Amino acid sequence: MQTGFRFQADTLQAFVEALLGYAGSEPEEARLVADHLVSANLAGHDSHGVGMLPSYIRSLSQGYLQLNQHASVVKDAGAVVTLNGNSAFGQVAAHEAIQLGIEKARQFGLAAVALNNAHHIGRIGYWAEKCAAAGFISIHFVNVVGDPMVAPFGGKDSRFGTNPLCVVFPRKDGAPLLLDYATSAIAFGKTRVAWHKGIPVADGCLIDNQGLSTNDPGVMHVPPLGALLTFAQHKGYALATLCEILGGALSGGKTTHQDTLQKSVDAIFNCMTTIILNPDMFDAPDMQHQTEAFIDWVKASPHDPAQPIQVPGEWEANNRQTRLEQGIELDESSWKAIGQAALAAGMPQAELEAFTSRKM
């Protein structure tokens, strides 16, 4: 759908940095958050891109998100380190946690880094890509604290968050293999995008407040609220449970239950436990060749030539290439909400209009 709101990535980067500067972020914080959000749009995950800004600005004004804060080490046990995110921008706290994890993995060959109490850490693939760029494999278990949106298998109301799992494997030549998804049938942000666009979601993703199957994304945005379902029925539910425990409990953070329920839908807090492995520490000289042989093998499966078989991470890599060339499209309703957030943060109307006029 062509809306006319299509921006170059660097325009959006400058816009987000300016918006956050007005909100009170130091330049480095604004740069890290902007890079993360625009990267999510470039990867094709608009649910975790600049469309998050209205929610972040509301969380800030409600006193949940804390500006210019940093992660602090709570316990350093050598290869295992636990950090408190101190309600900082997740894009800052997770950046610091992952940088430390990479340093530890360089030192020890493997590392586990647990981050609790961080504001929304966004698209988890971004953190995995940092590990892959450093040459490492990583596995990320994430929970969303006290923000129930997903029903347990067999249940009729929401009990936990969209708890993503992410795994990356760096390839010598080519984009890393990247598994990165919510354990809900679709990410919550995708219901927001569908709701803004006025389109239904696929079968098997949502139930209404009566526990009945529905395609209406509005059930996640207009009370009485329904719930997302887990992907792959009991299998997704089992994975979501382990993301909740490894992400929320093992990290020294919190799991979702009556005592931890958030009062605001904009207060999104994540905990993440990350395992980082140096592949060179394994006795596997054939590892890259075996990987490429497998990829060639699966891609050779008979298929419609118009729809090539992809490997995990390829969808994002292709989107990145296309969107760097053709720009990032935002629907009118999302851009309007982002503009209102910019004004609320203190951006003058004239500056917002100047950015809007830079659409392609």
Ligand SMILES: NC(=O)c1ccc[n+]([C@@H]2O[C@H](COP(=O)([O-])OP(=O)(O)OC[C@H]3O[C@@H](n4cnc5c(N)ncnc54)[C@H](O)[C@@H]3O)[C@@H](O)[C@H]2O)c1
């Ligand atoms: N911070 C949070 O609280 C939070 C919560 C939930 C989700 N998220 C993020 O939301 C984003 C979107 O999650 P989602 O569940 O909508 O993801 P999704 O359903 O779009 O799945 C993405 C995954 O599927 C792979 N994929 C896509 N098409 C493929 C194909 N044809 N062949 C092989 N693999 C393919 C991608 O490479 C990627 O690994 C993720 O980046 C996730 O980290 C964050």
